[in-house]
Amino acid sequence: MSRVQTKEDSSMSGVDREQWLHMYEQMVKIRLFEEQVNELYQGAKMPGLAHLYIGEEAIAVGVCEALKREDYITSTHRGHGHCLAKGASVDRMFCELLGKEPGYCRGKGGSMHIADQDTGNLGANAIVGGSSAIATGAAFASKRLGNGRVAVCFFGEGALGQGLVYESLNMAQLWKLPVIYVCENNLYNEYTHHSESTAGSMKARAEAFGLLTVEVDGQNVREVHETARRLVERGRSGEGPAFMLCNTYRYLGHHVGDISREYYRPKEEELKWRNDHDPLKMLSSWLIENQLADSGIFEQIEGQIRVEVESAVAYALDAPFPAPEEVSKHVYV
């Protein structure tokens, strides 16, 4: 399968300046949200842990901008970016992370289990690869019900160690289901480089099942988005599933508490990705170079989002915890 050619001319791709700026805004929102989560953790204001998506923003945004609101996604333990990109609001996200009643799951899911039916988010999943069959099932239902919806299954390269993923790829291709498997290869399975866990070629694994497989620069939102649009439309028109391998990097640790990382990866590597492959910088530079925007607009967007994020945190910190009787609600319908 060949790598998709990305089009440098935005007018040719059908994505206009406003849409690129919107994607920039979405990526900024994820980054500032995650920075705030890190601060909440450092300040001991957040229970538990969180797995930050900083550095990988272009994948969630580039893919979700190719979806309709009613299309489905399933997400991972590193899932805040997917939820926000699919349309979740920062205030209810913060509430969920703090275990507060107005959270998306009434505080009962937490960072690793945010689900939002209204935006087609079938839930983040704390079992690595655990949602691959669920996303496949959502695509199965879409096809059976003829509602034209597509499902996207986000997972990291660590999930390639799970047999369930291959069972899912097999059924999706066998039954030509409208599902896109988006593999975010951030190089590390938790604290272990993928070269120590994954034999052979990641791409060839999906190709072996006959899936259309595309490898993209996961830091380049334009490339991610163009590819996702093509694969989503292809799925929607009944041509079957696809596998999208996105090369990316996790700027921070496996989770917020993973501070000293030199034992598994060098600082220089982190700096190189931050400086040379930052998805926000890559998009803003491209927009400036192509005279589609000037630098002022990016500062303006960041300022607006910063206000939104800060007021959302304040709201969440003040929000009530669930009442004790909530503990035994929703075990059964």
Place this chain on the structure above:
Amino acid sequence: MFTSERELTYGEAIKEALAEELRRDSRVFMLGEDIAEAGTTFKVLNGLVEEFGKDRVLDTPISEPGFTGLAVGAAMTGLRPVVDIMFGDFSGLIMDQVANQAAKIHYMSGGKLKVPMVLRTTMGAGRRSAAQHSQSLHAWYSHIPGLKVLVPSTPYDAKGLMKSAIRDENPVVILEDKMMYKTVKGPVPAEEYTIPIGVGDVKREGTDITLVATSSMVYVALEAARLLDEIGVSAEVVDPRTLVPLDKQTLIESARKTSRAIVIDEGYEQYGVTAELASVIADGAFYYLDAPVKRIGAMNVPIPFSPALEDLTIPNARGVFEMAKMLCNK
């Protein structure tokens, strides 16, 4: 117990329930290994694919976790899947999708998402199928909040509970004793009916001792009751029918009335269903009891192949009779 002119086998009653629900609701579909033309390895579903087609009686790859997870996703997004897991021993393969996904999704999402699916699988030893095709693992499912667990013992109960399970909004696990598919026959009315989930049933009334029994152990208990009758002991046989939710009241009331109880179940005895049910009775009927609540489960050994050994591991009527006789000082 229900009486009717028409009699069906346990397997026929299950097939009839599935057929009626497939006819009633176009969202219902079944998936599993060799369920279409083969009609399952037990030949329970023969004829369904001819009526409903391969889309609704779907043969899957041999990928139990994959197709169970697919059913979870399909249930979350508008369909009503009935998953067929050929042998209950394969429960270990699917347990993440059942226990971590299906059972928890409604709760973890704060009540927003739901998983209306049915998981059918088998239990029961005695088929000379050895250690990996003979276990009764219903305790595994019963341990996990968020699942409903049904263990019907009669064709009437199996049909009525299957229909309720398919209409339920929660993930429901039904364990069918494979030894009963063809051998157990009983009255099943031709008219439409369902049995509510969570209601036990007194299969035989008695006054001296309560025998609480699940699935095929109901027949072991009924045979023990017949033997006890011969020595002047009147045994009551209570079938909980559903393990989760459990009809505690029916169990407790019977034990309060008779003052003695034995719990019989084909799962392993250690940490098993018998322990949970005995605890419920001990708590609820303590001041009415004349003897400690006893329990009989399968022996705590991997199920052996040799018939000479396998039969030793399964609770039997003689064992129940001897224990009841002792409790009643006979």
